Amino acid sequence: MRILHTADWHIGKRLHKHYLYQDFDLFIGWLCDLVHQEQIDAILVSGDVFDLANPSAEARKQYFQALIALKNLDCHLVITGGNHDSPSMLDAPKDLLLALEMNVIGGLPEMIQDCIIPLPNKENSEIIIAALPYLRDSDVRLASEGNTYEDRLAAIRKGIQAKFDEAAAYCEQTYPHIPAIAMGHLYAAGVSTSESERDIQIGNQAAFKAEQFNTYFSYIALGHIHQPQRVNAQVPTFYSGSPLMLSFSERQDEKRVLLIDTQNGFEPESIAIPPFRKxxxxxxxxxxxxxxxxxxxxxxxxxxxxxxxxxxxxxxxxxxxxxxxxxxxxxxxxxxxxxxxxxxxxxxxxxxxxxxxxxxxxxxxxxxxxxxxxxxxxxxxxxxxxxxxxxxxxxxxxxxxx
Missing domain, CATH: 3.30.370 (Barnase; Chain D)
Known part of the structure; x- marks a missing residue:
């Protein structure tokens, strides 16, 4: 399969009171052309679809218009929620989008198997997607865990690792011998950030160590960090970065999407997004x-x-x-x-x-x-x-x- 990894769309973003609606429309137009030219089978969007938990009517309209445009290209979509997103808002049209072969995981489900998505389908699975959304403290840490600040940070790291391990174990048991890709929205230790990221997990001090990622996965598609970069891990692990410049600190970043062709392995090809605005x-x-x-x-x-x-x-x-x-x-x-x-x-x-x-x-x-x-x-x-x-x-x- 040919899979695109993107993240941090931040639909409805305002850059110092200047809305970036036009920028996002141009990005989606470019993305649709790319999907057609490169014969993309699936797109992974790793969190922060919207900039606000309660997006405006215009932002919601842009979201659904983007989904329709991509669906018309016969492309599978897997979308996860980020720390900017409201899980309930993203999950509300879930059943309708599922009927259109669009998988949306706004918040962590009760059962880990509800995050596991075989593509193109269960009967003819070529790749398994473990679509983990942003993991909130309540998802990964029991109230009784940790009395000190450091104890709570350690409990969060341990809880995040446990969810990825649980997803890997389910993939291996249910779909043996089929490659799996994990999606995540988190802060990995040692990466470079810009001014536009909102701190997560107690001010990013609970940074997840890359060596904690489960090595069963063939690729890990991350979101949250807006600067595109590779994470030093045992398997290919990448932040695609945001497709748009969301702050002046990102003005010199080369925005991109990442293309994974599973026939050639899981080292992605970087495809630059043209700058629509300076x-x-x-x-x-x-x-x-x-x-x-x-x-x-x-x-x-x-x-x-x-x-x-x-x-x-x-x-x-x-x-x-x-x-x-x-x-x-x-x-x-x-x-x-x-x-x-x-x-x-x-x-x-x-x-x-x-x-x-x-x-x-x-x-x-x-x-x-x-x-x-x-x-x-x-x-x-x-x-x-x-x-x-x-x-x-x-x-x-x-x-x-x-």
Whole structure:
């Protein structure tokens, strides 16, 4: 069989309030052409189908349109949920999609055999897919396990390994002598990340060690990490990476899908996805920014999105105002500044200089410190409010975390 491995579609993603719907439509169009040209038999999507657990109507529409387009090419689809996805939302149309030969595993089923998918079917199985979705703590760790933080991390690692071992044992017992591929959505120790990944399993500290993957599997198709890369394991183990650039830190990544031709083994072929849009980062002094923006040219099918970073020696409210004006007045066809920030090399101040000579840092509340930092940055009012809201959410997570 010829199988494509992809992951982290993040349908409905906003990059600093700029929706990437057009980007995803172009990716699916390209993917459909690739499926037809390469005669792909199956596509594996290893988690994070959506960017939000409760996706918008537009995001859901794009999802179903993508499924229809791929189904029309007579291609099997196996989709698993990621940490961004709602298991119940993905699983809701499960029976309908199954009738269309589309397998969706939103959350971990009670019985491991419900994750095991023979392709093309049970009567004529050429490959077995162990479609494990993102494993939440409740899936892999008993409430009674571990009294300390380190104990809980160890219990999570042990629980993840147990689920992969259980899936491997079922494949070997029920479908002996048929190669098996495992799907997973997790953080493997030692891999490179970008700014757009959301931490999983207690801030990624419960990183799963690659040598724990069961060697019965011929290939392990991973999701969650957006930078495409190989994991150092005993069997071919890969993150396909996200098909779209989801943050400015990914602007130089070569996005790709991975093609496995089981007749030739399980070392995948990397197929580059064309960049539909450029993400550009412009940095320098105020004068340098003016010059660079003036000569900037558009490339690609979609509007280029720009991050601007002003770097100056001395803190200056005048230059902050000039930067605001520069960004507000910037107008070039198919070029849009969606993020800007400042960095002053000599801005570090003692807490007494920021809050007054009579106050010490340890006397202040965390939010007061955070608000004071925001005052020295060139954020729009709505951006500042969003950052404060995010700070409150993070603080709440820290105080309520188990």
């Amino acid at each position: 993400l550009l980062k412009i940095s320098g002094s105020l004068e340098e920014l003016q010059q660079k923006l003036e000569v900037l040219q558009h490339e690609g099918q979609l509007d280029s999105l720009i991050e601007v970073e002003m770097k100056e020696e001395q803190y200056s409210t005048q230059k902050l105002a000039q930067l605001d004006e520069l960004v507000s007045n910037f107008s070039k066809d198919h070029l849009e500044i969606i993020k800007y920030r400042t960095q002053f090399k000599e801005q570090q101040q003692q807490s007494s200089a920021v809050f007054g000579a009579q106050q010490n840092l340890e006397d202040l509340k965390p939010k007061e410190v955070f608000e004071s930092l925001l005052e020295n940055e060139a954020f729009l009012p709505e951006e500042r409010q969003e950052l404060l809201h995010t700070f409150d959410e993070l603080k709440e997570m820290l105080t309520t975390s188990d």
